[in-house]
Amino acid sequence: xxxxxxxxxxxxxxxxxxxxxxxxxxxxxxxxxxxxxxxxxxxxxxxxxxxxxxxxxxxxxxxxxxxxxxxxxxxxxxxxxxxxxxxxxxxxxxxxxxxxxxxxxxxxxxxxx
Amino acid sequence: xxxxxxxxxxxxxxxxxxxxxxxxxxxxxxxxxxxxxxxxxxxxxxxxxxxxxxxxxxxxxxxxxxxxxxxxxxxxxxxxxxxxxxxxxxxxxxxxxxxxxxxxxxxxxxxxx
Numbered sequence: 085x086x087x088x089x090x091x092x093x094x095x096x097x098x099x100x101x102x103x104x105x106x107x108x109x110x111x112x113x114x115x116x117x118x119x120x121x122x123x124x125x126x127x128x129x130x131x132x133x134x135x136x137x138x139x140x141x142x143x144x145x146x147x148x149x150x151x152x153x154x155x156x157x158x159x160x161x162x163x164x165x166x167x168x169x170x171x172x173x174x175x176x177x178x179x180x181x182x183x184x185x186x187x188x189x190x191x192x193x194x195x196x197x
Numbered sequence: 198x199x200x201x202x203x204x205x206x207x208x209x210x211x212x213x214x215x216x217x218x219x220x221x222x223x224x225x226x227x228x229x230x231x232x233x234x235x236x237x238x239x240x241x242x243x244x245x246x247x248x249x250x251x252x253x254x255x256x257x258x259x260x261x262x263x264x265x266x267x268x269x270x271x272x273x274x275x276x277x278x279x280x281x282x283x284x285x286x287x288x289x290x291x292x293x294x295x296x297x298x299x300x301x302x303x304x305x306x307x308x309x310x
Contacts, residue, residue, distance in 0.1 A: 085258070122296075124296060124297060126242075126297065128242075132302075133291060133300035133301060133302055133303055134242070134291070134297065134300055136297060136298050136299075136300075139296075139298065145298070177241065177242055179242070179296065179297065181295075181296035181297075184244075184247075184255045184257075185244050185246075185256075185257040185258065185259075186232070186244040186296055186297075187244065188241055188242040188243070188244070189241075190241050191241050191242075
């Protein structure tokens with residue numbers, strides 16, 4: 085199984101400041117035949133289903149604010165929120181869908197400083 | 198716009214079978230992979246498995262001996278059966294399209310006598 089490790093486990097950022105969450109996979113999730121990273125980022129709020137933010141490591145899902153961006157390739161990935169808003173305070177997960185079993189990181193809790 | 202809705206008993210006795218249904222509206226099951234994913238209380242996300250509309254399945258090794266996912270194209274539904282449940286199977290269960298680009302609201306299943 086591919087192990088996904090997020091860092092940090094929790095993060096406190098001031099409103100309007102940049103938030104950065106890292107995700108590392110135990111093996112590459114870059115598929116050579118299509119040059120795509122099979123990596124997604126989700127936002128989980130209590131009482132709501134996970135919301136897909138980013139897929140293919142850097143493609144923003146339709147309707148997701150452009151303050152959210154994803155980067156990285158191979159085994160190291162980053163989710164960046166350029167200017168933290170109050171509604172962004174929740175838990176974020178990365179997921180690899182390169183190979184089964186699809187696996188998730190342990191989650192990063194984002195709080196306001 | 199496609200929507201997913203999980204349904205099934207909210208309480209299952211230990212050693213019995215958990216059975217859930219995901220009803221797909223606004224689109225057909227006959228195009229995609231359909232995943233089941235769960236989140237135990239206070240824990241992270243765990244991928245259970247998927248089915249392609251053709252019937253091809255893939256399950257998480259940790260659950261493979263107890264899980265069956267099936268699709269009913271006539272009813273536009275995807276089903277999950279998890280046998281011999283224990284308290285460790287208590288979780289919020291989600292159905293999702295493909296790797297998770299669209300999710301149902303989830304349904305909470307408790308395993309208790």
